[in-house]
Amino acid sequence: MTSQDATDVVPSYDVDAVRSDFPILSTTMHDKPLVFLDSAASAQKPRQVIDAVSSAYESEYANVHRGLYKISETATANYEGTRETIRKYINAERTSEIIFTRNATESINLVAYSFGREFLEEGDEVVITELEHHANIVPWQILRDEKGVVLRVAPVNDDGELIMSDFEEILGPNTKLVTVSHMSNVMGTVLPVEELIQRAHAVGAKVLLHGCQSVTHIPVDVQALGCDFYVFSGHKLYGPSGIGVLYGREELLDSMPPFMGGGDMISSVTFAKSTWANLPHKFEAGTPAIVQAIGLGAAIDYVTDLGLEAIGAHEAELLNYATQKLSSFDGLKIIGTAPNKASVLSFTLDFAHPHDIATIIDRAGVAVRAGHHCAQPLMDRMDVPATVRASIGLYNNRSDIDALAAALADVQELFG
Amino acid sequence: MSDDLRELYQEVILEHGKNPRNFYASEDATNEARGNNPLCGDQLVIYLKLDDDGRVANASFLGKGCAISMASASMMTEIVKGRTRNEAESIFEAFHGICTGEEAGHKLSDDLEKLQVLSGVSAFPTRVKCATLPWHTMVAALHGKDEISTE
Numbered sequence: 001m002t003s004q005d006a007t008d009v010v011p012s013y014d015v016d017a018v019r020s021d022f023p024i025l026s027t028t029m030h031d032k033p034l035v036f037l038d039s040a041a042s043a044q045k046p047r048q049v050i051d052a053v054s055s056a057y058e059s060e061y062a063n064v065h066r067g068l069y070k071i072s073e074t075a076t077a078n079y080e081g082t083r084e085t086i087r088k089y090i091n092a093e094r095t096s097e098i099i100f101t102r103n104a105t106e107s108i109n110l111v112a113y114s115f116g117r118e119f120l121e122e123g124d125e126v127v128i129t130e131l132e133h134h135a136n137i138v139p140w141q142i143l144r145d146e147k148g149v150v151l152r153v154a155p156v157n158d159d160g161e162l163i164m165s166d167f168e169e170i171l172g173p174n175t176k177l178v179t180v181s182h183m184s185n186v187m188g189t190v191l192p193v194e195e196l197i198q199r200a201h202a203v204g205a206k207v208l209l210h211g212c213q214s215v216t217h218i219p220v221d222v223q224a225l226g227c228d229f230y231v232f233s234g235h236k237l238y239g240p241s242g243i244g245v246l247y248g249r250e251e252l253l254d255s256m257p258p259f260m261g262g263g264d265m266i267s268s269v270t271f272a273k274s275t276w277a278n279l280p281h282k283f284e285a286g287t288p289a290i291v292q293a294i295g296l297g298a299a300i301d302y303v304t305d306l307g308l309e310a311i312g313a314h315e316a317e318l319l320n321y322a323t324q325k326l327s328s329f330d331g332l333k334i335i336g337t338a339p340n341k342a343s344v345l346s347f348t349l350d351f352a353h354p355h356d357i358a359t360i361i362d363r364a365g366v367a368v369r370a371g372h373h374c375a376q377p378l379m380d381r382m383d384v385p386a387t388v389r390a391s392i393g394l395y396n397n398r399s400d401i402d403a404l405a406a407a408l409a410d411v412q413e414l415f416g
Numbered sequence: 417m418s419d420d421l422r423e424l425y426q427e428v429i430l431e432h433g434k435n436p437r438n439f440y441a442s443e444d445a446t447n448e449a450r451g452n453n454p455l456c457g458d459q460l461v462i463y464l465k466l467d468d469d470g471r472v473a474n475a476s477f478l479g480k481g482c483a484i485s486m487a488s489a490s491m492m493t494e495i496v497k498g499r500t501r502n503e504a505e506s507i508f509e510a511f512h513g514i515c516t517g518e519e520a521g522h523k524l525s526d527d528l529e530k531l532q533v534l535s536g537v538s539a540f541p542t543r544v545k546c547a548t549l550p551w552h553t554m555v556a557a558l559h560g561k562d563e564i565s566t567e
């Protein structure tokens with residue numbers, strides 16, 4: 001947003017300056033300037049993150065929580081420092097509520113295995129929605145098959161919005177867990193999570209909220225929302241891959257058994273019996289992703305410096321621009337038309353398959369995702385085999401959208 | 417637009433993709449198999465009718481997929497008709513070779529030459545599976561398997 005209007009209070013930043021922080025954005029793909037529109041799959045990394053990672057390796061690397069020497073202390077302080085950065089970012093009450101995992105998928109599995117096995121019984125109901133990623137479907141199916149819990153699916157309408165009345169009807173005395181995406185990775189729909197959480201709590205259910213997509217666009221305050229668990233992956237938040245987060249309310253995490261056993265997660269071990277470490281380490285068996293966590297800390301600092309509000313406003317403006325631009329294409333259908341959506345534009349062309357589209361525009365330097373986006377049940381619901389998905393990150397600009405539109409003209413030329 | 421794109425999306429492929437031949441479920445199929453590409457969600461079913469001496473008397477398919485997989489399936493059903501099991505399998509081997517580029521320069525025998533139009537996929541490693549999925553599925557059907565996945 002570069003509005004000069006003095007009454008314009010929407011915060012903004014200099015997108016060109018931001019682009020120069022991301023080295024990959026000045027590279028080429030098939031000899032064309034890279035146009036990266038796949039941040040919803042994994043975001044690119046700014047120089048600040050790359051530098052934090054290399055300097056952690058170059059001058060401050062050692063295992064954490066173990067060494068009685070200076071660089072191990074420094075590595076531990078930096079690693080644990082990220083926990084505080086995350087706590088602030090999502091406004092958790094305590095750092096002990098921030099568990100490091102490999103990614104959101106592992107965070108969800110941790111809850112399914114630990115909370116699910118301990119507290120859910122045959123006949124208890126777990127509620128998901130029709131727009132979920134496989135990561136929020138399969139762990140619950142495994143639990144269903146193991147424990148006889150019942151998986152209930154709240155439907156979406158043709159615009160890709162959750163149908164609230166159906167959701168409410170599904171809730172009942174047997175609902176023990178509601179586990180939903182804050183934002184759809186396929187359609188960009190932002191779910192009314194405040195309301196969902198209230199309704200779920202009203203029937204005594206716990207709520208697991210997936211921030212995978214929303215964590216990069218929408219400020220989250222886990223205490224104000226009151227969610228019981230919140231998960232996200234570092235790699236979508238401009239941080240390294242291999243690091244993810246599980247937030248859980250302390251009394252819940254305290255009541256849950258460990259997910260994996262090993263070093264770092266114990267208080268004492270004898271062959272007869274072991275006792276568990278305190279939170280958060282009870283859930284972090286083995287040597288963690290030390291440098292990845294440090295990189296994630298740098299990524300969150302980067303995003304916080306720009307400001308999530310400014311990022312959200314910039315992306316919303318661009319999503320609008322893209323929606324208008326693509327809507328004028330003959331035969332193009334946007335999948336996901338909820339009024340409340342962010343940063344993701346899925347579409348189909350009636351004369352070409354999404355894979356053909358992706359291949360053709362790749363040769364023009366444009367990176368998008370094509371396929372089912374790990375949400376096959378949603379593809380069935382929206383009655384499409386696959387979609388092309390262009391997703392917008394904090395560094396995208398109007399030229400990126402123009403390049404996408406120009407590349408789609410190539411598809412039209414070949415297939416139209 | 418790049419030359420390898422024009423090479424990949426030749427007129428013949430687009431035409432087969434739009435109007436696939438033998439695109440129906442055979443009621444009298446003796447062998448049928450479902451092929452899945454879990455990576456992209458492509459799915460198709462190949463129907464074969466084998467006669468008493470093991471020849472493919474009829475071949476058809478149904479499915480959803482990109483232009484490459486639809487064209488490949490369409491051309492395959494035309495080509496395997498009338499072939500013995502062994503012939504069908506060795507055609508697949510030759511075809512696989514031209515798709516992966518392992519047999520670059522190698523020419524297919526005259527009666528298989530039309531498959532050559534699909535050789536453009538060799539410049540697109542992520543799309544080779546699109547061309548070969550129908551063939552893998554056909555071979556699975558020949559062997560009496562009812563489902564295969566490629567990744």
Ligand SMILES: Cc1ncc(COP(=O)(O)O)c(C=O)c1O
Nearest residue numbers: 103104105133135181185212233
């Ligand atoms: C909504 C949603 N849930 C879960 C995931 C899985 O994330 P990861 O592969 O990082 O665990 C993703 C990312 O693909 C996602 O968008």
